[in-house]
Amino acid sequence: MTLVSNNEVVAILYDIENAPFEMLNFTLSKARRYQPCRTIVVSDWEARPEQKRWERLLRRPGFTFRQISRTYQGKNSLDSAIYDSAKLLYDEGVRRFFIITTDSDFVKIAEYLNSDTPSYIIGVGTKQASEALRNAYDEFFVYPPEEKKTTRKKSVAKEIAEPRAVTEKKPRAKKTVKAVSDETAEKAMKEVTAPKSAKTAKTTKAAKTVKKVKEASLEEGILMVNLPRTLRQALTERQAAEGVSMDELVTYLLMRGIARWVED
Numbered sequence: 001m002t003l004v005s006n007n008e009v010v011a012i013l014y015d016i017e018n019a020p021f022e023m024l025n026f027t028l029s030k031a032r033r034y035q036p037c038r039t040i041v042v043s044d045w046e047a048r049p050e051q052k053r054w055e056r057l058l059r060r061p062g063f064t065f066r067q068i069s070r071t072y073q074g075k076n077s078l079d080s081a082i083y084d085s086a087k088l089l090y091d092e093g094v095r096r097f098f099i100i101t102t103d104s105d106f107v108k109i110a111e112y113l114n115s116d117t118p119s120y121i122i123g124v125g126t127k128q129a130s131e132a133l134r135n136a137y138d139e140f141f142v143y144p145p146e147e148k149k150t151t152r153k154k155s156v157a158k159e160i161a162e163p164r165a166v167t168e169k170k171p172r173a174k175k176t177v178k179a180v181s182d183e184t185a186e187k188a189m190k191e192v193t194a195p196k197s198a199k200t201a202k203t204t205k206a207a208k209t210v211k212k213v214k215e216a217s218l219e220e221g222i223l224m225v226n227l228p229r230t231l232r233q234a235l236t237e238r239q240a241a242e243g244v245s246m247d248e249l250v251t252y253l254l255m256r257g258i259a260r261w262v263e264d
Helices: 021-034 053-058 076-094 105-114 131-135 155-160 177-220 229-242 246-262
Strands: 010-014 037-043 065-066 096-101 122-125 139-142
Touching: 021 037, 021 053, 021 122, 021 139, 037 076, 037 096, 053 065, 053 177, 076 105, 096 105, 105 122, 105 131, 105 139, 122 131, 229 246
Parallel strands: 010 037, 010 096, 037 065, 096 122, 122 139
Antiparallel strands: none
């Protein structure tokens, strides 16, 4: 089967024997950067029939899961089968690849994918991946992702040099009878006009807040939509079935709809 175009297909080569299901799920989320497109995930799915999660994964929308055939059984048989599948995809015109493994033997696959017309290869593996394997890719993601810790350092010398300022209290001047009377009258006037002023200020503040939110939404590319209850419920059920976030599901559906609209 010949694929439509190398720009419309992304292939994921999955070393199912050495990479857990969570690493594949992590890679699928990274592959969304190329959608709308056709995504083919290649591995020996029948080798892990005890994993019930594969059945749910096979029903994931927007992805094609291709079963590979091993020419022999034993050590490195899966590596050889994935290599053959990579060659087939490369010959079909695919030039975007994800490779999920920490095995350095997959370096030769990356080298083949760049042998004639260069491919864009993204690797996903653990932090134990060798430098040779990392350097064979255009990008490399470590799984699980390492959290960036931010520490706030204080300069003791600066705090000593710049001590906190001490506010001196100044004695208050005694008020005269006339001043007190004028102040009382002014306070009474403020109390009368306070409710109206507060209400006006609150309304003005709310209007400014709405305006800022709309401007921020336009600048950041955020689309705010009020969904009917039935549609919201359907999206929630679809989200639970697919095991993705609401943002990922809505983004996928919008991108697929836009792609179909462009094709029409």
